[in-house]
Amino acid sequence: MNVYRLLIICLTVLASLIYSASARCQQSSARTTLLAGTDDESTEKGQKKAEEASVRPGINERFLNKDLDVSEWLGRFEIESREVYAQRESVLRECALRPGSAVADVGAGTGFYSRLFANAVGVDGQVYAVDIAPRFLRHISELSRTDGVRNLKTVLCSERSVRLPVNSVDLVFICDAYHHFEFPQSTLGSIHDALRDGGALVVIDFERIPGTSREFILNHVRAGKADFRAEIEAAGFAFEREVAVAGFKENYLLRFRKQSANEGNRENQDR
Numbered sequence: 001m002n003v004y005r006l007l008i009i010c011l012t013v014l015a016s017l018i019y020s021a022s023a024r025c026q027q028s029s030a031r032t033t034l035l036a037g038t039d040d041e042s043t044e045k046g047q048k049k050a051e052e053a054s055v056r057p058g059i060n061e062r063f064l065n066k067d068l069d070v071s072e073w074l075g076r077f078e079i080e081s082r083e084v085y086a087q088r089e090s091v092l093r094e095c096a097l098r099p100g101s102a103v104a105d106v107g108a109g110t111g112f113y114s115r116l117f118a119n120a121v122g123v124d125g126q127v128y129a130v131d132i133a134p135r136f137l138r139h140i141s142e143l144s145r146t147d148g149v150r151n152l153k154t155v156l157c158s159e160r161s162v163r164l165p166v167n168s169v170d171l172v173f174i175c176d177a178y179h180h181f182e183f184p185q186s187t188l189g190s191i192h193d194a195l196r197d198g199g200a201l202v203v204i205d206f207e208r209i210p211g212t213s214r215e216f217i218l219n220h221v222r223a224g225k226a227d228f229r230a231e232i233e234a235a236g237f238a239f240e241r242e243v244a245v246a247g248f249k250e251n252y253l254l255r256f257r258k259q260s261a262n263e264g265n266r267e268n269q270d271r
């Protein structure tokens, strides 16, 4: 009998040893999953922190060429057959600039909008002609000097940042340049920083409608209005309205307003 009892005790101890070993094993595998989860999270965070990849590599090569011939681009940009040039006075009215305002013309090119803005905001206002192309900026500076325009500054920016001081402008204007941004989220982030609270963002770009738009637009412009609008909203701008500019057939004009961090949070809570 004692032998049997001893056998039962041994079996019980053995069973409990097996059970606790298997439980330890499960715990350790659970911890591994948890660690793997943490690793995934940190990888994900790492990806979020990683630099934005170019959405259109090489699109600005011609503008970055140190031998860029400004007169060639004047002939392309400042010509009445181009809608955004022909309708410049209507666009200027839509921007509703007040004397004393600070405006950034991002992707200013040859600068015809910058000059109109400088006139509209007056001596107490400030216009920044912002571009990645040094040759365009040199042209804008030279013209300002010749014409005695004192409230127009050129800013050589990077492909990722407009390099404007924080809270420095009331309106950012982007004409035919958004689709040239290689790193739109980074550039939009810097625009958000540069705008004062409640500041306005005006974007003019090509309508891109497969089956309708010209071949040039379909090949050159990477996305249509709805996609660009969604990108801009995702960067912290509230869509205000689309403005119908008389004479625009191939272009659209969208108005946004900078959302402050508080507004964003409030809207998230409301959802």
Ligand SMILES: C[S@@+](CC[C@H](N)C(=O)[O-])C[C@H]1O[C@@H](n2cnc3c(N)ncnc32)[C@H](O)[C@@H]1O
Pocket: 060, 063, 064, 077, 084, 106, 107, 108, 109, 110, 111, 130, 131, 132, 133, 136, 157, 158, 159, 160, 161, 162, 174, 175, 176, 177, 180, 181, 182, 183, 187
């Ligand atoms: C098609 S041109 C338009 C110029 C001008 N806004 C106009 O409508 O005549 C596009 C301009 O955007 C500039 N550009 C491209 N990427 C830019 C960026 N990330 N930041 C600022 N300017 C940029 C180019 O150098 C070029 O001058």
